[in-house]
Structures are given as structure tokens and as C-alpha cells.
Amino acid sequence: MENYTASSDLILLIARCLASPIMLVYGLSKLLDIRDDFEDNPATQRFMKVFDHGATPPLWFAYANALFQFGMGLAILLGFEARIAAALVALWLIPVTYFGHPFWAGIDPAVNKENFIKNLGIIAAYLMLFCFGAGKYSLDAVLFG
DSSP, X not given: OTTOOHHHHHHHHHHHHHHHHHHHHHHHHHHHOHIIIIITOHHHHHHHHHHHTTOOOOHHHHHHHHHHHHHHHHHHHHTSSHXXXXXXXXXXXXXXXXXXXXXXXXXXXXXXXXXXXXXXXHHHHHHHHHHHOSOSSSHHHHHHO
């Protein structure tokens, strides 16, 4: 990085600490109540309607989704394979944002538009972590130099 300073590592640590809770909290929430937080979720139902004609999502898919969220949040927080984790989260958030917050379809437009725009910012944060990595205060730095 051309303008890299010592404070950049601290800023990357702070960014990881601020970006990871959304994945950790929602992933854990889904693990603790898979039916309400996944199967009965309107976004999941919209996703399944498009890709599986409205079938109930299989239980393994619900747990895989929850474990992905929690695992990626933990990886980002600890700075372990942070670039890969950040890229996967950003890619995962694209369909989540599309199916989860379709304000353009007239589904609770005020709330969904706000959450859609919020998710764009979250995607941007993960893309920046993908570009800049975890910094020196991370497992990546300890394990891989």
C-alpha cells in the first residue's frame, strides 16, 4: 500500500471488530432458532420460490447458512483467512440483499429500502477487507507472516 501507516493495522483491526458482529449475531441467532430465523423468514421463502418453486428449505441448508454466517464472522473477527472470508461474505450478501429487501416489489418499502441500502454499505466494508486484508493484528499475520 502506497500510504500505509502503522495506524492502518489498528484501523483494520477496528474494521474487523465492527464488521464481524452482524455475521456472528445473526448466525448464532439462526443456530439457536432455525425455524423462526430461517425457514419462516420471508427472504428464505422468496429465495426458495425462485429456486425451488416454493418448497420448504431443507434443514441442512438452514444449518449450513447459519454455520456459514457464524464461521465467516469468527474468521473476520480473528483475521483468519480474512481476505477469503470477506470475499465470500460479500458474494453471499448479494443474493441475501436482493431476496431479503425487495423494496422495489412493494414489500414493506420503507424498511426494506433502508435495509437494502444498509446492506450495500456492509458489502462495501467486506470488499475493503478483501482488498486490504486483516492487517498485522490478526491470525493471518501470525500464521502466514
